[in-house]
Amino acid sequence: MNSENELLILGCGSATPTSNRFPTSQVLRMRDQLFLVDCGEGAQIQMRRNHVKFGQIDHIFISHLHGDHYFGLIGLLSSLHLLDRRKTLVLFGPPELWSLLEIQFRASGTRLKYEIDFRPLRPNTEEVLLDTKKIKVESLVMKHSIDTWGFLFTEKSKPRNLIKSKIEEYNIPRYVRDQIKDGGDLTRDDGTIIPNSELTTAPPPIKSYAYFSDTAYRPENIEKVSGADLMYHETTFTDGDRDKAEKTLHSTTLQAATMASKAKVKKLVIGHFSARYDDASELVNEAKSIFEATEGANEGARYIF
């Protein structure tokens, strides 16, 4: 098991793809599970370039139905079919998404070899989407020109660290180690009990990742994502272009940074820059004036947390 989590940016452009800028898509690895978050055109090309194994993705989250966030989905789903996938795929997305996909599969006469378990997101509702032993995923409400969601990924409690020297000292058999990592005491052959506190140290801290897809500034989300280890926040415009941000219901650098600052996240990654800016550095610098731990996203960038 890899104890670190990682966010891989497949694309962080806004709108039209170019030869090296891809629209929004990212792969989150958390507790050794892969989650695909949005799927702009070319996402599958970027997955191959970045050595993401298609078969390891069992959950896809689509934030909204603007094309730069989902036009690559039908191609990816078709490829999984051609690659002979048999495992069920869980797909979260806006309710209308399913009919958009179905009509295209029907037109091509495709009967998928695998099941898609489509779970429609509920408009204007924060809800728990996934709750497994290791991870909880919740939806966030964005403020955009069509129904749009963000996502909050949070680790569940982790196993405690078993102290190596204690394994030797008490000759702890392999089959009880997981129990002890889960907080149990050790009962020795002679009946004596060694309390868990003597055998383990506290587990590594719980990590979380907050994804803000396309949204105007919405302070109601601050508390929800408070303390997140990593936040991705769209930052389409500079502060000077805040009238454009208002009109299109996008965020400026200062708004994204304010969100990160007020939510006291550990790191902010910004992307989805409008094509009007040749260079992301201006946007990153503006954001840093409010929230120092800001980075500008790039295709292929990886963030460990």
Next chain:
Amino acid sequence: MNSENELLILGCGSATPTSNRFPTSQVLRMRDQLFLVDCGEGAQIQMRRNHVKFGQIDHIFISHLHGDHYFGLIGLLSSLHLLDRRKTLVLFGPPELWSLLEIQFRASGTRLKYEIDFRPLRPNTEEVLLDTKKIKVESLVMKHSIDTWGFLFTEKSKPRNLIKSKIEEYNIPRYVRDQIKDGGDLTRDDGTIIPNSELTTAPPPIKSYAYFSDTAYRPENIEKVSGADLMYHETTFTDGDRDKAEKTLHSTTLQAATMASKAKVKKLVIGHFSARYDDASELVNEAKSIFEATEGANEGARYIF
């Protein structure tokens, strides 16, 4: 004006795109007009890489609704909108295509800034799709698992070559030169008439391009494309895999080459190779055994004719 025509391959893979293989899409330049033929995922990325100007494309032809031939279309049409296109775009495709596009535009709340003049192709029917002063485009009937069309692009008559020395000899004014190129005689100021045959030589020969998208061998097409200067023909399988070709209604190397040979085309380009072949050379060599002037397509390849 550029008197040469050119076929640019944007993608010639079958099915799933990879980091350097793109699904089917090509740009035909004929008589200085650009035609986009099929539009697999990533076509717009490939257009940028190959310096094709988006605004110069006024006609798109979609051969059928298997995803590897059209999944890039919705993204391209959206980009044209974002790039502020105002000119009408003429789109030829299977009748169901329009509803697939409309439902996606509706879901994103997009009202296109330009008009799409959608012209549904008629199943199992050869017809003239476009007939301008310079070019005629006709549909071809393919034999595939869903309704599928090919396309035949033919130049219309070209202007005759005006002999340079005659321009000087008779001091032919600029404004009558086009008339003479179109076959007219020259009436001089003193009333004498110089016949066209003395002033011009025959125009360059009429060129044509035949596109066979996805199809089993269908000899009925031979006569239709007879003498084409360039033929692109899908060649998904080797002769050894002809059972797979039969089952999936695709062509083998020998079938594509037979079509080229019987139609007496000048050059054959093959593509759409199944991912089972690491190397296209085997397929090209097989085709050459029947039709020597065969080339294997590659992303970015250009064929002048």
